[in-house]
Amino acid sequence: MNKEDEHTAKTTEWPEGWIQVKVPLPFSLRWVNSYLIPEETGGYTLIDPGLHTTEAESVWEMDGRKHGIFPEDIRRIVLTHQHPDHYGLAGWFQERSGAPVLMSGLSHSYAVRMWGEERTMGQEWSELFAAHGMPEELLEQVGTHLESFVSQVSPQPEVGYLPLEGTIRLGGRDWEIIHTPGHASGHLCFYNRELRHIICGDQVLPDITPNVSVIPGDPDRNPLQSFLNSLKRLSRCEVEMAFPGHRNPFSRFAERIMELNSHHTSRLAELESWLEQPQQAYTLCARMFGKRTQSSIHQLRFAMSETLAHLFYLEAAGRIFSERNESGIIYRR
Numbered sequence: 001m002n003k004e005d006e007h008t009a010k011t012t013e014w015p016e017g018w019i020q021v022k023v024p025l026p027f028s029l030r031w032v033n034s035y036l037i038p039e040e041t042g043g044y045t046l047i048d049p050g051l052h053t054t055e056a057e058s059v060w061e062m063d064g065r066k067h068g069i070f071p072e073d074i075r076r077i078v079l080t081h082q083h084p085d086h087y088g089l090a091g092w093f094q095e096r097s098g099a100p101v102l103m104s105g106l107s108h109s110y111a112v113r114m115w116g117e118e119r120t121m122g123q124e125w126s127e128l129f130a131a132h133g134m135p136e137e138l139l140e141q142v143g144t145h146l147e148s149f150v151s152q153v154s155p156q157p158e159v160g161y162l163p164l165e166g167t168i169r170l171g172g173r174d175w176e177i178i179h180t181p182g183h184a185s186g187h188l189c190f191y192n193r194e195l196r197h198i199i200c201g202d203q204v205l206p207d208i209t210p211n212v213s214v215i216p217g218d219p220d221r222n223p224l225q226s227f228l229n230s231l232k233r234l235s236r237c238e239v240e241m242a243f244p245g246h247r248n249p250f251s252r253f254a255e256r257i258m259e260l261n262s263h264h265t266s267r268l269a270e271l272e273s274w275l276e277q278p279q280q281a282y283t284l285c286a287r288m289f290g291k292r293t294q295s296s297i298h299q300l301r302f303a304m305s306e307t308l309a310h311l312f313y314l315e316a317a318g319r320i321f322s323e324r325n326e327s328g329i330i331y332r333r
Helices: 004-007 054-067 091-099 105-115 122-130 136-147 223-234 253-276 282-291 299-317
Strands: 012-013 019-024 032-038 045-047 074-078 099-102 159-161 165-172 173-180 188-192 199-203 241-244 321-325 329-332
Touching: 004 173, 004 282, 012 054, 019 054, 032 241, 054 136, 091 099, 105 159, 105 165, 105 199, 122 136, 136 199, 136 241, 165 188, 173 223, 223 253, 223 321, 253 299, 282 299, 282 329
Parallel strands: 045 074, 074 099, 099 159, 199 241
Antiparallel strands: 012 019, 019 032, 032 045, 165 173, 173 188, 188 199, 321 329
């Protein structure tokens, strides 16, 4: 089955009655995985419902009828993290089901800053990128692009908070809550030792590398270090099947963690080698990501934020240094 056929088959049934729903996305990731987990008291817990688009609504209505699941059957909505492709339909489902929405407090704080009535993140992101050399004509698109997501995460849900450590009952079993920051502030994974299953959100993906971004105003000033620390913590879990936010569930969890570590080790060394001459982050971003920086402002924002994450890591490690001149912030070895 090729990737197009996989996407056409929008639901997959897994053991213990789990249903994986591939909720479509209007950008290159193509879909996000939502999981319906039947509960011992009846109904379902819904993990990460997807981005709020007309197409996503249609998929949920069609697949709900296919499996005999209706809004009133959703008893809880649990979010691994706050990114719009995971969070966006939470309020829509809450309105129809009355179900509580649960996520970490750190994740919800980001969502409020990003999409709340007093949001300022678009301006903050533009200022951050301007200081690191992004051209004015591109900066003008950043705020507009971020604002376009507001409709795709509305209505905003009322949220209850999950702890960063502890357990959550899913499908009649206790699952460990594991705080895994780096890809997103407050990102949570859920691990069951008996099944050796993990719901890993976007922390570990089977054949793509999770984005690690510097977020303006975020207290975590070294998100790549946080991401690598989270991988180290997850490497202690014995996992036979991982249920990720993108692509399909997979078994080679430990190997994938090693591959992600190797990827970032190589990328850091490459970036450091380019700094024999002082350069700005935007120039380095264009060299590192190539055509991705030209394809869309969506891709450019991720690429620029990830370049900064690697530069911040190298500077914190004392491997490179930054200074400010009339052009903005410059990095050198």
